[in-house]
Amino acid sequence: MRLIIILLISTISTSxxxxxxxxxxxxxxxxxxxxxxxxxxxxxxxxxxxxxxxxTLHKWVxxxxxxxxxxxxxxxxxxxxxxxxxxxIGTQQRSTLGNLGPLGTAPNNSSxxxxxxxxxxxxxxxxxxxxxxxxxxxxxNTDAAATDIEQLIDQVVxxxxxxxxxxxxxxxxxK
Numbered sequence: 796m797r798l799i800i801i802l803l804i805s806t807i808s809t810s811x812x813x814x815x816x817x818x819x820x821x822x823x824x825x826x827x828x829x830x831x832x833x834x835x836x837x838x839x840x841x842x843x844x845x846x847x848x849x850x851t852l853h854k855w856v857x858x859x860x861x862x863x864x865x866x867x868x869x870x871x872x873x874x875x876x877x878x879x880x881x882x883x884i885g886t887q888q889r890s891t892l893g894n895l896g897p898l899g900t901a902p903n904n905s906s907x908x909x910x911x912x913x914x915x916x917x918x919x920x921x922x923x924x925x926x927x928x929x930x931x932x933x934x935x936n937t938d939a940a941a942t943d944i945e946q947l948i949d950q951v952v953x954x955x956x957x958x959x960x961x962x963x964x965x966x967x968x969x970k
Contacts, residue, residue: 815954818932825930826963831869831922832876833857839885839917855945856882859952860920868961878930882920889915918951931959 836853838845860880861871869878891911915936922931933955 813935813937813951815933815935815951817955817958818934819930819959823930824963825959826961828877828924828930828961829870830872830876831864831878831880832872832874833860834879834881836882836884839883839887841887844886844888852884852944855948856884856918856920856952859949862949863952863956863959867956867959875925878922878924880920880922882918884918886914886916889913918948920952920955931956 836856838849838852860882864878864880865871869876889912891913893909918933918935920931920933921929924930933951935951935955
């Protein structure tokens with residue numbers, strides 16, 4: 796589990812090449828939302844590859860979401876919040892194959908194919924309204940190992956909610 800968490804968090808780490816994508820409706824007025832509820836989280840790492848404490852991983856993700864959304868002005872409630880935050884976190888084994896080309900072969904070796912096995916970590920966080928409409932999605936991936944998973948989760952969540960604002964949208968005046 797620890798290895799899975801490390802790989803997942805390394806996806807988020809800026810120093811190791813993270814990829815964080817955010818999806819949201821730029822025209823949606825978020826100022827009407829006042830509260831949020833933490834929903835279910837899921838660890839997608841295969842059970843035979845988990846090496847750490849799953850409960851600790853859930854706590855880190857929930858704490859990061861709670862910290863970020865309360866800093867944005869939302870109030871955490873136990874049930875029936877205006878927004879529901881859910882997440883999926885985990886790692887999966889991946890392989891990459893490539894062709895070395897004519898100059899990349901070793902003497903007496905006709906093989907020009909190389910391969911690399913690595914772990915891909917993922918953290919996807921969704922914010923949905925009461926009608927189950929997607930309001931905000933953070934999708935983070937990486938293929939490098941991180942040493943401080945909790946800090947990596949915090950970085951991903953912070954970067955993912957960077958543009959999240961409860962301020963009313965400004966209406967452009969027509970000329």
